[in-house]
Structures are given as structure tokens and as C-alpha cells.
Amino acid sequence: MNERNDNKAFFSRCMNEHMASLYSVAMRLTRNSANAEDLVADTATRAWCALDSLEDRARFRPWVFRILHNGYISDYRKQSVRPDETLYDELAYDDSEIAYLLIQQPDEFLSWWANPEREVANKLLGEDLLAAIEDLPEAFRVVVVLINIEGLSYDEAAEVLGVSPGTIRSRMNRGRTLLQKALWQHAQDAGFPR
Amino acid sequence: MTHEHDKRDNLDNDCLEAFDHLYAYLNGELKDQSKVAMIEHHLQHCRSCFSRAEFEREINQRLKKTDTQSPPSSLSERMKKLIDNF
Numbered sequence: 001m002n003e004r005n006d007n008k009a010f011f012s013r014c015m016n017e018h019m020a021s022l023y024s025v026a027m028r029l030t031r032n033s034a035n036a037e038d039l040v041a042d043t044a045t046r047a048w049c050a051l052d053s054l055e056d057r058a059r060f061r062p063w064v065f066r067i068l069h070n071g072y073i074s075d076y077r078k079q080s081v082r083p084d085e086t087l088y089d090e091l092a093y094d095d096s097e098i099a100y101l102l103i104q105q106p107d108e109f110l111s112w113w114a115n116p117e118r119e120v121a122n123k124l125l126g127e128d129l130l131a132a133i134e135d136l137p138e139a140f141r142v143v144v145v146l147i148n149i150e151g152l153s154y155d156e157a158a159e160v161l162g163v164s165p166g167t168i169r170s171r172m173n174r175g176r177t178l179l180q181k182a183l184w185q186h187a188q189d190a191g192f193p194r
Numbered sequence: 195m196t197h198e199h200d201k202r203d204n205l206d207n208d209c210l211e212a213f214d215h216l217y218a219y220l221n222g223e224l225k226d227q228s229k230v231a232m233i234e235h236h237l238q239h240c241r242s243c244f245s246r247a248e249f250e251r252e253i254n255q256r257l258k259k260t261d262t263q264s265p266p267s268s269l270s271e272r273m274k275k276l277i278d279n280f
Contacts, residue, residue: 006249008277008280011277011280012277015273015277016241016273018264019265019270019273020263020264020271023263023264023265024263024271027263033266037225037265037266037268037269037272040265040269040273041269041273041276044273044276045276048277048280098237108244110245110246110249111245113245113248113249114245114248125252125253125256126256128223129253129256129257130260144257147221148253148254148258149222149257149258151258153222153223154218154223169217169218169223172217172218172221173213173214173217176217176250176253179253180249180250180253182252
């Protein structure tokens with residue numbers, strides 16, 4: 001009974017600590033607040049049932065994020081895909097192609113970025129940036145969210161997604177490349193650089 | 195197409211190699227010190243890559259400061275009841 005109470009106290013403490021992050025990631029995956037809430041609740045239930053499988057309590061965070069991501073894949077993903085969204089074919093580009101696309105980005109954008117109008121820069125790196133993340137293919141969006149927003153390491157993100165750190169690195173490269181291209185398009189649509 | 199292939203052939207291999215590791219470098223995930231040194235050397239000598247790295251660095255800073263979407267109070271109450279009943 002004492003062990004159960006101890007486990008429950010530990011679990012409750014950890015879930016409270018990570019609830020905001022779990023909900024935030026669930027929202028970015030499901031794009032729906034009701035589903036995000038259900039996903040977090042389902043994650044809590046699954047995590048409690050699987051608590052014995054957590055070998056190192058210091059690694060609760062990547063462990064519970066993995067449960068959340070697996071739950072999303074099995075129960076919520078179909079509802080989250082937009083009608084015009086197709087699965088990004090990761091094999092469509094290799095790393096040298098992605099590098100090529102980025103290198104082709106006009107120097108004029110980078111030159112303009114060295115001294116942009118502050119209001120334009122704030123919008124580009126504010127609402128435009130978040131909108132561009134929402135539009136990323138899921139495989140890349142989740143990596144950018146886990147690492148650049150939620151602060152997980154590459155190893156932790158690899159553990160969450162069940163892939164190798166090399167795959168994380170590749171998806172980060174591709175996701176951030178697409179992000180930069182999207183921001184360049186936003187700037188052009190707004191008429192910059194003039 | 196020929197023009198694009200010509201352009202691709204002329205791409206600086208140093209830029210391509212630096213780009214391959216840039217995000218890991220900016221995210222503090224590049225463990226190989228020889229690669230860190232390679233990138234830092236390249237950024238000191240390539241204006242385009244330096245500008246691109248600065249842009250990406252600023253994106254990193256903005257993303258780090260992104261507000262975590264606060265869970266609704268209904269979720270907090272739901273979670274408390276759930277855990278109490280475990």
C-alpha cells in the first residue's frame with residue numbers, strides 16, 4: 001500500500017509538472033482542443049498502467065511523451081489530417097537536394113534580413129512562424145515542436161518517436177529548411193524585400 | 195534544367211557540408227568537435243551561410259520563447275479525478 005501511494009504521489013507530481021507541455025504537443029498534433037484533452041487523459045491512463053516499465057524515473061518526460069505520441073498515432077491521427085494534406089514522402093528528397101534548395105535561396109533575402117523593418121520582422125517571426133510550423137508535414141512538425149519549442153534533446157526526441165538520432169537530425173534539417181522557405185514566401189507575399 | 199544542373203555543380207561543397215550540420219550545431223547537438231570547428235570556420239568566411247545561420251539562430255530564440263498552450267481548467271480537474279481514482 002505504501003509503495004502504491006508512493007507511486008501515485010510520484011506520478012501525480014510528474015503529470016502536474018508536464019501537463020502543460022503534454023497538452024501543448026497534443027494540440028499541435030491533433031489541432032483540436034477536445035481531442036488534445038482526450039489524448040492527454042488517455043496518456044495519463046496508459047502511463048499509469050505502464051509505470052512499472054519506467055526503469056529510470058529521471059526519464060519520465062521522454063517516456064510519457066512517447067506514450068502520448070503512440071496514442072496519437074493509434075487513436076487520433078486519422079482525424080487530424082487535413083483534407084488537402086498528404087503524407088510527405090521523406091524519400092522524395094535526399095539531404096543534398098534539401099541543401100541545394102536552401103542554397104538557392106536568394107542572397108537578397110538574407111541581405112534584407114540583416115536589417116529588416118522591425119514590424120515586418122516581428123510578424124515574420126511571430127504569427128507567420130507559428131503558422132508555418134502548423135503547415136509543416138507532420139513528421140517534421142513534431143520534431144521541430146519537441147526540440148525547438150519543448151526543449152527535448154535529439155536523443156530524447158528519438159526515444160519519443162521510436163527512431164534513431166540520425167533520423168531526428170534529418171527530419172530537423174528538412175523541417176527547418178521548409179520553414180525557412182515558407183518564411184521567405186511570407187516575406188515576399190508582404191512585398192519584401194522592396 | 196541544364197542551367198540548374200550547372201548551378202548545382204558550382205555549389206560550394208563547404209556550404210553544403212556546413213548546412214548538413216548547421217541545425218545540430220545551432221541546437222547544441224553537434225558532439226563532434228572537429229565538425230563544430232569546421233562550421234565555425236566556415237561561418238567566419240562565408241557571408242551567405244553566416245546570414246543564414248543568424249536567421250536560424252533568431253528563429254531558435256523565438257521558438258524557445260513560444261508560449262506553451264495552457265491547458266483548459268477542465269483538463270486539470272479531469273486529470274485530478276482520474277489520478278485520484280487510480
